[in-house]
Amino acid sequence: MGQFQSLSESEMEIMRVIWDAGSPVTAAELLELFSHKGWKIQTMSTFLSRLVEKGVLSVERRGRSNFYTPAVTEQGYQKLEARRLVDEHYHGDLLDFLAAFYGGEPLKKEELDTLRRWFEQEAEHAD
Known part of the structure; x- marks a missing residue:
């Protein structure tokens, strides 16, 4: 994981959903779950990229979609x-x-x- 970086409040919200999901999720699925926040796809993509950079999230490309899974429990x-x-x-x-x-x-x-x-x-x- 490299040097540990704390997660922001929004990053923690996203990770809790991913941890609870039990299977890989896409940005579109997460965007739907967080529709009450009014985030755009670019906002969600930025959060997901940061989580991957911080080493708490893994990404796998399948066709045209990225699937995200926790890299840490x-x-x-x-x-x-x-x-x-x-x-x-x-x-x-x-x-x-x-x-x-x-x-x-x-x-x-x-x-x-x-x-x-x-x-x-x-x-x-x-x-």
């Missing part, structure tokens, strides 16, 4: 976005991120139990 994108957030805003320090996220508020017992189990699993994989 939604969970994969979320993982990359989370890592970017921690790296850029918290100098890669996950503990600083968690401290800022909770801001001194106490965690619920269920949250602590879930975190504890997650850290235990991660520690097993680190050995």
Whole structure:
């Protein structure tokens, strides 16, 4: 994927539709799904080109149409976005991120139990 680039709000909307589609989609199909936005085909084509450039979307030419499929899963994108957030805003320090996220508020017992189990699993994989 090269260097990770975050998606804009509109790009995320498009990707969510593509992730949910479960099969390749065309620009025309997407344009119909987003008709409420009033976008023209050129606008949709620009978004799709950017998504391909960012490495989150793959394109395959079939006849006269381009078919678009995700190049990364939604969970994969979320993982990359989370890592970017921690790296850029918290100098890669996950503990600083968690401290800022909770801001001194106490965690619920269920949250602590879930975190504890997650850290235990991660520690097993680190050995």
